[in-house]
Amino acid sequence: MQRLLHPTYFPNIAHVVAAVNADKIYFEICDNYQKQTFRNRFEIYGANGKLALTVPVIYTQKNRQLYKDVKIANENDWQKIHLKSLESAYRMSPFYEFYIDDIMPIFEDNFKFILDLNLKCFEIITESLQLDLNLAFTNQYENSPSNVNDYRHLVNKKFNAIKFEPYTQVFSQKHGFIPNLSILDLLFNEGPNTELYLTRQQID
Template identity: 60%
Template sequence: MDCLIHPTYFPNVSHFIAMMKADKVCLEVYGNYQKQTFRNRAEIYGANGKLALSVPVNYTQKNRQLFKDVKISYDENWQQNHLTSLMSAYSMSPFFEFYIDDLVPLFKIQFKFLLDLNLKCLEILEDALQVYIPKAVTTKFEINPKDIMDYRHLSQKKNTSNTYTPYTQVFSEKHGFKADLSILDLLFNEGPNSELYLVNQKLG
């Protein structure tokens, strides 16, 4: 069955499990943008535990915007900060050097819209995983869509219902296993085994 999902910034493991189990993925680009979601943030595993990487956007609650119209702010050098954080967190991971060169150019492009950044992240991640995910984008917003698995809730930060098979993480001996981080955590630690890992997991 097809699934409906929000395009997020370096999607977490749950997003990829949902996408890879679907016949086709429908990307939700309409609907009002919401703050404090994974649409503009990703969680990685740093030396001190879970670390959130947030993309700053030009958005105020007073002036509601559709997700597809939200613009990225470059008032601060968040791109360099994110890249530095990834290097600090994963430079000792088994497959860091295998993937980092494909990611670096992404942090040198100033995308105007958050949606365009997220779609480019998805493209790069598909290449890294060596998978093809059939995709389409929504043309309108539906509260209760029919004949499709609605996984839009996975973009909410409070979604913590999923528990997955532990894999070795860089700092797992120090802080234990952290589940459902950005797919980057899985890639850097598991490399080519990432696809099989995703296929064998079940969404909660």
């Protein structure tokens, strides 16, 4: 099964489920950038519940830009803020110390474009999970592509129609189970069991 997805910032669980259960993944890189999506944000479980962390980008709605051309506003100290938020949320999780060094390049390297950042996030996640995925990229935008299952809607942050089986989260006793957070939430809490969890979930 071939699936078409957007590369996103530390993708949510639905994105990774779609990728893990695909025979081949196509990343959409020829579309116009849209605000208010997971292209430049991810959600974690903080002490007060769901917390969204957003990468600031240089973009205006008046001047349409291709996703691959959108630059990060690096004058904002977003990397330090995001890393501090992750530490606060997950330092007590079972596998935070095991994986945090793997993802540190995201918060130490200088990324110019949001697409480059997102591709690096995906690379780090697949390496951490030791996933061997067949990945390709689009070379033109198609509104209704043929011969591929279109999962680009998963990039919309309002999409929450997926029910995943619960797993133990750091603050679940305070706020209950929060589904479909960033893959980091699953990784820090479940560690080596993450891949097995992903293969059990369905998004169809």
